[in-house]
Amino acid sequence: MALLETGRRALRRGRALLPWTTVVARNASAGRTGPRIAVIGNCQARGVARSxxxxxxxxxxxxxxIxxxxxxxxxxxxxxxxxxAYDHVFSQPFLTGRFRDGGSAELVELLPQARLFPAIVFPAFHPDMVYVGDLGSGAEAALVPSPLHTYHSAITLFGYLRGVSAARIVRLFREQTFxxxxxxxGWQLSAEDLARSSRAVGVDLTPEILRWSRRGAFMHAINHPxxxxxxxxxxxxxxxxxLAPADLSVDxxxxxxxxxxxxxPIYPPIADVYGxxxxxxxxxxxxxxxxxxxxDLQTFIAGSLxxxxxxxxxxxxxxxxxHWSGAPEIRALFDAA
Incomplete structure (x- = not known):
């Protein structure tokens, strides 16, 4: 009903919303006469659009x-x-499968005003955070739930698979294990991967990564900047x-x-590395x-198990x-916890 009412308000303003469109802020476009911009993407795209x-x-x-x-x-x-009808279309990459006749690469070929922008993934602050389940399907329903939606601790999961008790898994959360x-x-690899993936879509984020690092932790989670x-x-x-954006701090x-x-959270021994x-x-x-x-850690581990x-x-x-299952030294680390 809320989406329907949003559409009605847009019609009254003389501009109908496409059925897959979300208004990014209440009356964000009311009274505006500038360029029309579409932003296509995952959970990060809302922050980009609102910015x-x-x-x-x-x-x-x-x-x-998406x-x-x-x-x-x-x-x-x-x-x-x-x-x-849009003057600019900014889209994160999406694969064929959403549409039977192509993905974001084909969309850019069809629309001269379209350009891609990267998804931000940076695991260095949260290297223990993983998905569990069938990632290849692309469907959230194929992922195993956790007390934190679909995010899991690799240490907790591997401990469970090795038959390690909850109390012993808690003891694994220490500097020696990490x-x-x-x-x-993990910083260098995370920075290189993000720079590489951004260059692949024509938006090299190398300067931005350096600037973000000066502000400390710039991620809430591996894929939530x-x-x-x-x-x-x-x-x-x-x-x-x-488009000459204003020079101001959006946040x-x-x-x-x-x-x-x-x-x-950034685990304390990891946080110490980055000050x-x-x-x-x-x-x-x-x-x-x-x-x-x-x-807390104990409650999260118990809920996961x-x-x-x-x-x-x-x-x-x-x-x-x-991967850990094939590494004898890692198996021994967990078995000795």
């Missing part, structure tokens, strides 16, 4: 979540045709499109939507504006733990 409404005060910005694409068996060509698993030296990161990305897209004007989602404050306090997803729901007990072990698949 654009601040950086470009006259722009009309619409968000199109998860809504291809609904109703629409073709990519039809989707591209519906985007021709060093043996490579958790204390803080708002100032998404604002920098939005400003970069606007500049590259010759001084907008609330970070991803604070309502899972926040994974940051660390903890073992996990935050669950909450409704917007609700008080945060927190879990209880969920694993309800699952056939064939569902508890994870590339990280499969």
């Amino acid at each position: 654009l409404t601040v950086l470009l005060p006259n722009a009309r910005v619409d968000l199109m979540p 998860g809504t694409l291809g609904k109703g068996r629409r073709s990519l060509s039809a989707f591209a045709e519906s985007l021709r 060093a043996a698993l490579g958790y204390l030296d 803080k708002l100032f990161v998404l604002a920098d990305l939005a400003a970069r897209l606007a500049r590259d499109a010759d 001084a004007y907008l609330v970070d939507d991803l604070l309502d989602d899972v926040i994974w 940051l404050a660390g903890s073992y306090t996990f935050k669950q997803r909450t409704a917007p504006g609700a008080a945060p729901s927190m879990l 209880a969920l694993y007990d309800t699952m056939p072990k064939t569902r508890l698949t994870c590339h990280r733990t499969e």
